[in-house]
Amino acid sequence: MQQDTLIIPRYLVPVRPRGTVLEGHGVLLRADRIEAIVPPSALAEVADQATVVNLPSHALLPGLVNTHTHSPMTLLRGFADDLPLLEWLNGHIWPAENRLVDEDFVAAGTRLAICEMLRGGTTCFNENYFFPDEIARVAVESNVRSVVGLPLLDQATSWANEFDEYLQKGLELVDLFEDSGLVEFSLAPHAPYSVSDAGLESIADVSAAREMKVHLHCLETAYDLEHSLETYGLPPLNRLSSRDLLNDRLIAVHMTQLDQDDVAMLADCGVHVVHCPHSNLKLASGFCPTAALLESGVNVAIGTDGAASNNKLDMFEETRCAALLAKGVTGDATAVDAVAALDMMTINGARALGMDEVIGSIERGKKADLCAIDLDQAQTTPLHNLFSQLIYAASASQVSDTWVDGNRVLDSGRLTTLDETAVKEEALAWRVRIGESASHDQAAAQ
Amino acid sequence: MQQDTLIIPRYLVPVRPRGTVLEGHGVLLRADRIEAIVPPSALAEVADQATVVNLPSHALLPGLVNTHTHSPMTLLRGFADDLPLLEWLNGHIWPAENRLVDEDFVAAGTRLAICEMLRGGTTCFNENYFFPDEIARVAVESNVRSVVGLPLLDQATSWANEFDEYLQKGLELVDLFEDSGLVEFSLAPHAPYSVSDAGLESIADVSAAREMKVHLHCLETAYDLEHSLETYGLPPLNRLSSRDLLNDRLIAVHMTQLDQDDVAMLADCGVHVVHCPHSNLKLASGFCPTAALLESGVNVAIGTDGAASNNKLDMFEETRCAALLAKGVTGDATAVDAVAALDMMTINGARALGMDEVIGSIERGKKADLCAIDLDQAQTTPLHNLFSQLIYAASASQVSDTWVDGNRVLDSGRLTTLDETAVKEEALAWRVRIGESASHDQAAAQ
Numbered sequence: 001m002q003q004d005t006l007i008i009p010r011y012l013v014p015v016r017p018r019g020t021v022l023e024g025h026g027v028l029l030r031a032d033r034i035e036a037i038v039p040p041s042a043l044a045e046v047a048d049q050a051t052v053v054n055l056p057s058h059a060l061l062p063g064l065v066n067t068h069t070h071s072p073m074t075l076l077r078g079f080a081d082d083l084p085l086l087e088w089l090n091g092h093i094w095p096a097e098n099r100l101v102d103e104d105f106v107a108a109g110t111r112l113a114i115c116e117m118l119r120g121g122t123t124c125f126n127e128n129y130f131f132p133d134e135i136a137r138v139a140v141e142s143n144v145r146s147v148v149g150l151p152l153l154d155q156a157t158s159w160a161n162e163f164d165e166y167l168q169k170g171l172e173l174v175d176l177f178e179d180s181g182l183v184e185f186s187l188a189p190h191a192p193y194s195v196s197d198a199g200l201e202s203i204a205d206v207s208a209a210r211e212m213k214v215h216l217h218c219l220e221t222a223y224d225l226e227h228s229l230e231t232y233g234l235p236p237l238n239r240l241s242s243r244d245l246l247n248d249r250l251i252a253v254h255m256t257q258l259d260q261d262d263v264a265m266l267a268d269c270g271v272h273v274v275h276c277p278h279s280n281l282k283l284a285s286g287f288c289p290t291a292a293l294l295e296s297g298v299n300v301a302i303g304t305d306g307a308a309s310n311n312k313l314d315m316f317e318e319t320r321c322a323a324l325l326a327k328g329v330t331g332d333a334t335a336v337d338a339v340a341a342l343d344m345m346t347i348n349g350a351r352a353l354g355m356d357e358v359i360g361s362i363e364r365g366k367k368a369d370l371c372a373i374d375l376d377q378a379q380t381t382p383l384h385n386l387f388s389q390l391i392y393a394a395s396a397s398q399v400s401d402t403w404v405d406g407n408r409v410l411d412s413g414r415l416t417t418l419d420e421t422a423v424k425e426e427a428l429a430w431r432v433r434i435g436e437s438a439s440h441d442q443a444a445a446q
Numbered sequence: 447m448q449q450d451t452l453i454i455p456r457y458l459v460p461v462r463p464r465g466t467v468l469e470g471h472g473v474l475l476r477a478d479r480i481e482a483i484v485p486p487s488a489l490a491e492v493a494d495q496a497t498v499v500n501l502p503s504h505a506l507l508p509g510l511v512n513t514h515t516h517s518p519m520t521l522l523r524g525f526a527d528d529l530p531l532l533e534w535l536n537g538h539i540w541p542a543e544n545r546l547v548d549e550d551f552v553a554a555g556t557r558l559a560i561c562e563m564l565r566g567g568t569t570c571f572n573e574n575y576f577f578p579d580e581i582a583r584v585a586v587e588s589n590v591r592s593v594v595g596l597p598l599l600d601q602a603t604s605w606a607n608e609f610d611e612y613l614q615k616g617l618e619l620v621d622l623f624e625d626s627g628l629v630e631f632s633l634a635p636h637a638p639y640s641v642s643d644a645g646l647e648s649i650a651d652v653s654a655a656r657e658m659k660v661h662l663h664c665l666e667t668a669y670d671l672e673h674s675l676e677t678y679g680l681p682p683l684n685r686l687s688s689r690d691l692l693n694d695r696l697i698a699v700h701m702t703q704l705d706q707d708d709v710a711m712l713a714d715c716g717v718h719v720v721h722c723p724h725s726n727l728k729l730a731s732g733f734c735p736t737a738a739l740l741e742s743g744v745n746v747a748i749g750t751d752g753a754a755s756n757n758k759l760d761m762f763e764e765t766r767c768a769a770l771l772a773k774g775v776t777g778d779a780t781a782v783d784a785v786a787a788l789d790m791m792t793i794n795g796a797r798a799l800g801m802d803e804v805i806g807s808i809e810r811g812k813k814a815d816l817c818a819i820d821l822d823q824a825q826t827t828p829l830h831n832l833f834s835q836l837i838y839a840a841s842a843s844q845v846s847d848t849w850v851d852g853n854r855v856l857d858s859g860r861l862t863t864l865d866e867t868a869v870k871e872e873a874l875a876w877r878v879r880i881g882e883s884a885s886h887d888q889a890a891a892q
Contacts, residue, residue: 397843
């Protein structure tokens with residue numbers, strides 16, 4: 001029988017109860033679960049029966065939840081930057097994807113993304129890309145938790161030819177991975193403007209029947225609103241509502257084009273919003289009204305988006321940006337404080353994924369998904385307020401250890417489930433192929 | 447005689463010529479200067495006569511220029527966050543400073559700031575705080591380049607009692623440190639709203655006579671504009687202009703309240719603007735129109751501001767934020783591209799300080815101020831575009847080596863001119879004193 005692990009950090013930040021910091025406490029892991037929060041008085045006794053991990057200058061947090069990403073796109077990091085959204089998509093990203101994306105591309109990019117995410121304390125990611133089978137396989141192999149979106153489109157891609165085929169191929173995966181324990185699946189139509197009414201209805205039916213989440217880009221830019229009004233005569237949220245999709249199974253990503261009525265409607269329906277501040281800034285998409293959403297009771301989580309529009313998968317920098325941008329945009333320096341921001345990068349993500357009983361906080365009985373941040377660095381010295389330090393000063397590079405499902409996947413700075421050197425070499429080989437392919441395209445266009 | 451040093455990075459990014467990347471080249475350092483850029487064909491010969499530093503997975507950049515900071519305020523990092531500007535200043539920061547700031551506080555905080563800055567590739571900082579003598583002394587001891595502001599106020603502080611005394615004490619320092627080679631001084635009135643017309647006139651006279659830069663917070667919030675209109679009947683820029691201060695010796699920091707006419711006037715007068723995006727967001731101050739300023743030909747540099755309003759002194763994160771925020775605010779994803787952003791964190795800062803013939807780029811004859819970034823990490827893999835990678839993906843934690851004035855002050859991740867453990871311990875001791883003092887205040891207020 002595997003021995004229990006007792007982690008003794010300098011500071012334990014369980015996230016629930018909200019705003020709590022425990023000093024001198026331990027966390028006891030048994031197999032894949034958090035068995036107990038151990039008070040100082042019981043540490044010595046528990047330590048006798050466990051493998052002890054001392055983290056004397058660290059804060060221990062629940063693992064971070066990256067609630068929107070496209071992992072394989074790490075291979076396109078920096079491939080086409082400083083461009084307008086449509087030129088970026090139509091002129092660069094989509095042509096490259098059409099030429100290159102296959103099982104190997106997806107597997108290589110996912111591995112690279114997982115290296116970066118585990119290094120930065122992310123233990124669960126909400127994924128949306130082609131070849132969900134490969135993503136799920138690599139994620140399980142790498143021992144990281146994920147919710148993998150089943151892509152649902154009307155157009156043919158290398159993954160499937162038409163909507164029903166996408167759906168059928170996707171649902172087969174749900175059965176295939178049922179026993180993995182680490183991966184779940186969501187329905188992932190691309191966006192309201194790229195899915196027909198018939199498609200939306202199918203999705204609503206499957207989502208209700210199977211209690212599956214719907215992971216959807218929504219109101220990312222003003223175009224989404226204009227297209228919906230022109231094509232369907234009503235805004236996207238009303239269209240989703242008319243198709244029974246506006247409910248607490250919907251994870252709506254971006255949401256930069258919202259007015260006060262929209263915010264109230266989202267709160268009423270229990271829709272979850274994922275804020276991707278760096279991507280929205282980089283593509284000049286608009287500003288998600290996070291402060292107003294949170295005030296209205298909407299659950300708002302944080303996503304990095306893919307590395308082609310970010311360009312990293314760093315939940316610390318992303319959440320810091322979310323907290324700061326909320327203040328700048330509202331003109332209110334008290335908006336989205338550090339405690340609220342910490343919620344957004346942990347428990348709110350878990351809640352969006354329907355997993356807040358399982359992950360997102362350090363509580364007895366939850367899965368042992370954890371990350372430890374070493375605060376003994378100049379940039380996090382001195383320490384007046386731990387929440388401020390974690391949100392406004394700490395960096396992903398300070399994450400020393402990460403546990404997923406009880407396994408120490410980052411051990412004192414070393415990844416244990418991935419051969420990082422091989423992963424980087426594989427990415428470099430893909431860089432050459434991507435570069436050659438882009439040159440070929442440019443030559444053909446001349 | 448000290449031997450020359452030949453640095454051979456994977457990529458050399460000299461910043462000038464603009465947009466250049468050299469592969470397989472070396473940089474030869476002789477004493478405090480860049481002696482030559484060595485082409486691949488000459489490397490072997492030059493290497494025979496020099497100490498060779500191989501950086502096989504690194505980009506070598508000119509040292510970064512942090513063009514606005516308050517170094518000692520690192521001791522107040524996270525001391526009072528998520529508060530409105532006036533409550534933050536009047537209720538927390540200024541009372542703490544009034545009670546605590548002395549020579550020791552300033553020396554301890556400056557040392558901590560320098561640890562963080564050298565670790566992040568910053569080789570020159572433009573400083574504005576009390577006890578400029580201590581800051582200059584610590585900076586020279588630590589072998590970092592600085593321009594130290596001479597505080598000029600009408601009110602008494604622990605440094606001086608009245609404007610003329612501030613000025614006299616300050617100017618004595620200029621002579622005292624004349625031969626240091628590493629420190630220069632600027633005139634640093636706090637802000638237009640806190641300096642009288644007579645004070646501004648004195649500053650203009652001294653600035654002109656001695657060719658000294660004027661380092662000034664300006665139009666940080668809407669209050670600055672309102673106060674000037676109410677008190678002087680004209681906007682701050684017009685008031686500065688009427689006192690002969692609107693010229694290329696002015697380094698105007700923040701500048702969030704500018705209209706098109708202001709931008710044109712700044713361009714005409716050659717005023718330098720320092721953009722501090724994280725501080726402006728955190729205190730909900732407003733948005734500096736960096737894209738419009740750059741387009742009009744205004745020189746815009748980057749500053750981190752102090753750690754009480756940031757909360758770190760990380761020029762990579764600060765510049766990334768500047769590039770992204772410019773896109774978000776203008777709605778134009780092409781605004782402030784990666785090459786422009788790299789200029790802002792290097793040569794533009796040098797130019798604002800009047801030092802662009804000396805630092806800010808890697809060119810023969812310039813001071814040997816350099817930083818090396820190790821790109822062999824998941825988050826900067828693969829490499830499609832070096833400028834994108836440096837601005838949008840790289841982190842300060844990837845800086846492995848920093849040279850100032852030819853000295854390797856960060857050597858493979860180890861600081862050579864500061865005892866970092868002692869510096870952190872000293873900061874922790876100050877944290878205790880600051881906490882006790884704040885508790886005392888709260889008790890007294892009840």
